[in-house]
Amino acid sequence: MPPFAPQIKIPATYYRGGTSKGVFFKLDDLPAAAQTPGAARDQILLRVLGSPDPYGKQIDGLGNASSSTSKAVILAQSSTPGHDVDYLFGQVSIDKPFVDWSGNCGNLTAAVGAFAISNGLVDAANIPANGLCTVRIWQKNIGKTIIAHVPMHNGAVQETGDFELDGVTFPAAEVAIEFLDPADGDGDMFPTGAVVDDLDVPGIGCLKATLINSGIPTIFVNAADIGYTGTELQDDINNDTAALAKLETIRAYGALKMGLIQDIAEAATRQHTPKVAWVAPPQGYTASSGKAVAAADIDLLVRAMSMGKLHHAMMGTASVAIGTAAAIPGTLVNLAAGGGEREAVRFGHPSGTLRVGAAAAQENGRWTATKAIMSRSARVIMEGWVRVPGDAF
Template sequence: MTHPAQIFIPATYMRGGTSKGVFFRLQDLPEAARKPGPARDALLLRVIGSPDPYGKQIDGMGGATSSTSKTVILSPSTREGHDVDYLFGQVSIDRPFVDWSGNCGNLSAAVGPFAIRSGLVDASRLPENGTAVVRIWQANIGKTIIAHVPMCNGAVQETGDFELDGVTFPAAEIRLEFMDPAADDGDGGGAMFPTGNVVDELDVPGIGRLKATLINAGIPTVFVEAAALGYLGTERQDDINGDARALALFEQIRAMGAVRMGLIGNIDEAAARQHTPKVAFVAPPSGYTASSGKAVAAGDIDLLVRALSMGKLHHAMMGTAAVAIASAAAIPGTLVNLAAGGGERDDIRFGHPSGTLRVGARAVRKEEGWTIASASMSRSARVLMEGWVYVPDDIGT
């Protein structure tokens, strides 16, 4: 009896923001996996260790959470004015599929450093010391991200004193600008607010009419009020993730929001689109204790936000959801804006389970309605390991 040998593929394991993922250069993938399709998906599933009925991803690089079951593929950009094309794949833990429907804002922070280290950015554009500007084309959603990457002695600076709640150790600060992050055609229903409203109502069985802000900026997101669901907005992971009924309710809200946003045709299709939309609940500021034990005072924040990713409450906040929060907060009348006290604002600090995060967005009111010129936030990134990942040679080849 013969058994397949293993092949090895150059790869880098990186933390970006509060997420981790396996990064590849497109040119390093097996030929069959260099284009979208079943071979690429099969390869990435095997690399991460999915599908895993045990939910642990023991036989792969995944960490058995939505924050650590991620892959990134980079290539020299085919878009004028950009350095790299960035493709993100969210790998399901227990199902055999890779969701390509959205971006990962946290791993976006690692794209610039990886691109520089991998020779994908023109060396003449890189300062010996100072800040390198990496122009990224986010291929999943067709948007531009500008990464400001610190450089020291001709190399990416990774260590520093920038602290990010949800990450244990400090590192160098990487500032990200998400340019024109709102949907303008296609997948998001044609607009930042696909229904044309800043607040809609969803008819949720067992709850009744539930107010929701449905926004597509950064990533499609369904925002609801914590109080309408019996929550305070100060909940931590165990409060939600240990409650099967709560998770089922949030999935139902997410699915109904996805239908209303035009992302899927009916709620049965939501199971095959786990990455988007996100669902989050908001509340006015209140003091609480973060998961690290850090005290967060009501006066330190503008509002509370808790968000779910891949069916679980996130331990901190997804980067793309932070863009959605910033965008919604900047526009009067949304549930996010009202929870923050209302009015026009260009930045906010919100509380999440691991602490706080400041985000900004520049809203512009045009004749046809509101749009977001750019959204910004600071994250950090670090190489954890680089070398090769091994998979059986009958996978994705």
Template sequence: MVFSAQIKIPATYYRGGTSKGVFFNLTDLPEAAQVPGVVRDNILLRVLGSPDPYGKQIDGLGNASSSTSKAVILSRSTQAGHDVDYLFGQVSIDKPFVDWSGNCGNLTAAVGAFAIKAGLIDAAKIPQNGHCTVTIWQANIQKTIVAHIPITNGEVQETGDFELDGVTFPAAEVQLEFLDPADDGEDGGSMFPTGNIVDELDVPGVGKFQATMINAGIPTIFVNAEAVGYTGTELQDDINSDAKALAMFETIRAYGAVRMGLINDISEAATRQHTPKVAFIAPAKTYTSSSGKEVKAGDIDLVVRALSMGKLHHAMMGTAAVAIGTAAAIPGTLVNLAAGGGEREAVRFGHPSGTLRVGAQASQENGQWVVKKAIMSRSARIIMDGWVYVPGGVLTA
């Protein structure tokens, strides 16, 4: 039997925020993978080491968590007023599936830096020292993100003293602006697809409880921790080692997705794993983070725990942070009430690894809530640069 040789593809392995992913320049991919389809998905699955029934991704660059099983494809922007088009793929660990339904806010922190490195940004835009403003078109969700990339001696500066809970070492700060982060018509029709800032969900096996379902940053279902039997201070093992808990949250996610208009039937949730997210919240409480550091109630506005790809996230997804900041800015949402209620333009929340601050300004226009911008800071760093090798058979659809 003749086996195909391996092919090599230029790639860069980045940490962005509290995630890691493999970045590609679109034109570096094999021709058949430069368009959406089976070949592209097969390549990304093989690069990350999926599907892996052992759940370890030993034969790829994935690290067996939703935070580290990600791929990014960048190209010069086709959109007026933008520098780069950013496409994100969430690669399933144990299934032959790449979810293109949403963005990764954490890896967004690395998009501008990679775009500069890959020559996708005009040299005239890059200062000798200061910040390079990169305007990003997020192709998955059709939104604009502005990244401010620190530059020293004409090159991206990655080292620094900015500390991000969930990341061991400090690095240079990257400020991100998510412009008009709420949904404006796709997949539900508005920031609040049901038309309500709080709804009652009736989920078989769980019961009736309140939920705030919002399309901002990423479609997210917020529920009160107490309503589903938790305190909001749980760490990963408390949830991820409990099969019943994971099944409950997945059921909530499926029924919430139907109410949000993202799917027509709960059976479709299995093929839309990346969105929506489920998060449970509670008023500020003192707890010990996963690193052993004490997070004091007086230093935060509320606590939030969120699930990604069926598991409790070790910190917080960047896009979910946008949803948290947006919901917190709108009086009456469950997030706003947990944070103390009233009007606010920023919120600091506690997550399993520590704390994060995100800002958002909300206002009403023609009776509808709108948010023009959400802002937060992350960091990014190249871990490895070169080629990734995959068996040539992946080019056969």
């Protein structure tokens, strides 16, 4: 029998953060070749999650065969002044051999502060024994500041509690998250300069669209314009190949108009961003859990795609985009919520409802977002070492 490289062990923590799950690493715990960006790092993360898997199941890894659970996080003590921890997020493709580093994961942000506290990345002098520990996070993918308010009890992170988050089965401790200056990247929050654009999509037609860089680059369209109601659940979309192709085409042409890609073909290798979502005025529906959501309980309906599939709830970064767009009069999100000025919205998603607040201001004809706020929760599921074959990178 020919010799085979033995497996190596890498310290890791498996977290649920918001409605996502991911594998968390300290940068200096990774093999030396993976401590800098490049092929070795990507290959290790792919192997940890069990990708690429042509069966789409990630059986031979920690991924759970959905975009919400095929994620990796690398954290280090921050080199950015005024911050505690540097946070780098990788969206790991399920069936293709690549890791997308182009954006943030807002859901897993809820676990970043907790991990940083528990793993010595926050100065002990700044950690209270009880109450809230404020962790200043530098989000390296997009170069933005996020502040997490992590509950503490007897010197340890408090994970259990009674905060309920639709899309998560069990209650946990509430973690409040502030996204400061959440516009994604260095360009305008509205890359075309308009709060509503005409988006020409071959084979589909001309759609009204709000193209926004806040939280994560997002393309909002009206549900009715693409044949939907805004009450769709995962099976309504994810089992329909024609629907998936239509939504991916909208995403690709929206990415082109936003200047995120230079050629339509590039969209295939940039799956994490931008997101595409559709909005509608409120109406009642039954969530995937069987919970009844009344029209009176929400301001609008939103459904969003993630990595080519309808998300089971709502991405945290897309929630920031929703909150910011809702605060700006005239966007499709704002109009679906009834128009006017508003500091917060509660929207309906496939798993239930979520409230997000945001503040935006117009200066010299340009809209800027100053802050977006939401609550999430996080919990360690397992910690120790993850193993990968020594010849995987």
